[in-house]
Amino acid sequence: MQKKWWHDKVAYQIYPKSFCDTNGDGIGDLRGIISKLDYLKELGVDIIWLSPIYKSPFVDQGYDISDYYAIAEEFGTMEEFDELLAEAKKRDMYLIMDLVVNHCSDKHEWFQKALADPDGPYADYFYFRKGKNGNPPSNYRSYFGGNCWEPVPGSDKYYFHMFAKEQPDLNWENPKLREEIYRMINWWLDKGLAGFRIDAIINIKKDLAFPDMEPDGDDGLASCWRMVENVEGVDALLEDLKNHTFAQKDAFTVGEVFNIGVEDLPDFIGENGHFSTIFDFSAHMLSDGEHGWYDAPPISFDAWKKAITDSQMRVQNVGFEANIIENHDEPRGVSRFLPDYAQNADGAKMLGTVSVLLRGIPFIYQGQEIGMQNARWNSVDEFDDISTKDQYRMAREAGLSDAEALAVCSVMSRDNARTPMQWKDAPQAGFTSGTPWLKVNDNYPVINVEKEEGQPDSVLHYYRKLIALRKSGEYRELFTYGKFEPAYENADHVMAYYRILQGRRVLVAANFGTDTIELDWEVPAKKVLLSNKKRTNAENKLILEKCEVFVTECK
Numbered sequence: 001m002q003k004k005w006w007h008d009k010v011a012y013q014i015y016p017k018s019f020c021d022t023n024g025d026g027i028g029d030l031r032g033i034i035s036k037l038d039y040l041k042e043l044g045v046d047i048i049w050l051s052p053i054y055k056s057p058f059v060d061q062g063y064d065i066s067d068y069y070a071i072a073e074e075f076g077t078m079e080e081f082d083e084l085l086a087e088a089k090k091r092d093m094y095l096i097m098d099l100v101v102n103h104c105s106d107k108h109e110w111f112q113k114a115l116a117d118p119d120g121p122y123a124d125y126f127y128f129r130k131g132k133n134g135n136p137p138s139n140y141r142s143y144f145g146g147n148c149w150e151p152v153p154g155s156d157k158y159y160f161h162m163f164a165k166e167q168p169d170l171n172w173e174n175p176k177l178r179e180e181i182y183r184m185i186n187w188w189l190d191k192g193l194a195g196f197r198i199d200a201i202i203n204i205k206k207d208l209a210f211p212d213m214e215p216d217g218d219d220g221l222a223s224c225w226r227m228v229e230n231v232e233g234v235d236a237l238l239e240d241l242k243n244h245t246f247a248q249k250d251a252f253t254v255g256e257v258f259n260i261g262v263e264d265l266p267d268f269i270g271e272n273g274h275f276s277t278i279f280d281f282s283a284h285m286l287s288d289g290e291h292g293w294y295d296a297p298p299i300s301f302d303a304w305k306k307a308i309t310d311s312q313m314r315v316q317n318v319g320f321e322a323n324i325i326e327n328h329d330e331p332r333g334v335s336r337f338l339p340d341y342a343q344n345a346d347g348a349k350m351l352g353t354v355s356v357l358l359r360g361i362p363f364i365y366q367g368q369e370i371g372m373q374n375a376r377w378n379s380v381d382e383f384d385d386i387s388t389k390d391q392y393r394m395a396r397e398a399g400l401s402d403a404e405a406l407a408v409c410s411v412m413s414r415d416n417a418r419t420p421m422q423w424k425d426a427p428q429a430g431f432t433s434g435t436p437w438l439k440v441n442d443n444y445p446v447i448n449v450e451k452e453e454g455q456p457d458s459v460l461h462y463y464r465k466l467i468a469l470r471k472s473g474e475y476r477e478l479f480t481y482g483k484f485e486p487a488y489e490n491a492d493h494v495m496a497y498y499r500i501l502q503g504r505r506v507l508v509a510a511n512f513g514t515d516t517i518e519l520d521w522e523v524p525a526k527k528v529l530l531s532n533k534k535r536t537n538a539e540n541k542l543i544l545e546k547c548e549v550f551v552t553e554c555k
């Protein structure tokens, strides 16, 4: 396998709106990120992914871009962006941005020109179609609810949007549109970006006939992503994108791609794949309900363990995937994947160890490194997220009470990951001197950076040791290129695996159960590398206490 500069790096996702506010408007900003670069450097971060900071009406929190060449004034200026880029480079850190090109904002000038002339050239930057007998062109439901087709005012046409109606899909069949997108990407790469996280990119290829599909809900509509899953031809578009941009500048790209079959993996992340890597969402897909969050199945430990193991075994002979516990679209991992007795610092350390030491690029989401958890939500009115509000609506339409629907959304809402970063035990957790755009989690007096700096056994100190181990001179190659091999597969509540390289073998083992377990060594311990308990292991047995995680080199 040809070695790449990013193979042994550790990445960190910043959700700028909730990271650090320096001008008291309650909104995180670029100056706030600059002020925390040393904190990220000390954590061991190499690559920083910024969720969108482009000009936007913020209908979908910046994933609705109205000017790809401008920084949203809420976050700061282009000069401050250039300063952030320079400051990151000074610290040998790489910056990647979010590339949102399946759609743009309805306030983008392209779309405004299309509305002004639905038969003109800009209408072909989008999907404008005539309706059928006074109805929308097809019966697709958007990710955020409602029909994917919105009437074009003053015309007999509709426009297509897989997400909110304020996010019209861009027509990638149009070479002029593609050329505009490629120019923009290269403009940002020429500024010095190391690459991109690429949003919802599998959706750019549509079935241009937009055929009606078998309804899958009481609203008589069908989930729009089913149309995308069945259509051929996305590879050609992704190759065209790569060859006109990323490939020319050796950019690092991580695709937000769901449901890639094992037979497609080489095309996506192989030696000459469409992307450098894609996220492993296999554990997150376990909560995909038949209709939505309200009928999402609980995630069992065994299903979670199997998802990760199968993913590692499937990918390791093809390329690398990006491993996550959580991101801005998911609830906090500690609250989602762990039983009540483990939703604490030990649980955070177990999840972090299992994830960061896997084969692939670890992506840590802001706050994961201090063990941040889901917030407590008292009313649906407290949520900001359009997806959460739509899921609440669906739950109520399915007959759930307000309390039941609120409970479901409290577990799954994306806002759980978007409450402000908890810096200290001070008003608004030190995130802002003003009123935060979204409430702070009320557990900030206990879970915050400053407090954990002062606690040697805190999640924060543990993450620093964990990342240092992964990048250490002695083990860097093994954790980057070493083979993944499941360990103790039949031991209840135990998630364990080996990383093996040139005869060296490291065991990662975590006991997610409540009982102390004793297992015969498959390969005896040689040197304990990391543990969240003070115990030393017995010579002849692997012993793991409740919520104990342990990394050891083996003989």
Ligand code: TEU
Pocket: 060, 063, 064, 100, 143, 163, 199, 200, 256, 328, 329, 387
């Ligand atoms: O998400 C794409 C996506 O399909 C899933 O994340 C899911 O539909 C979404 O989280 C709704 O619950 C990307 C971004 O990560 C997400 O924040 C944006 O809302 C979406 O695209 C539209 O840009």
Ligand code: CA
Pocket: 020, 021, 022, 023, 024, 025, 026, 027, 028, 029, 074
């Ligand atoms: Ca601010």
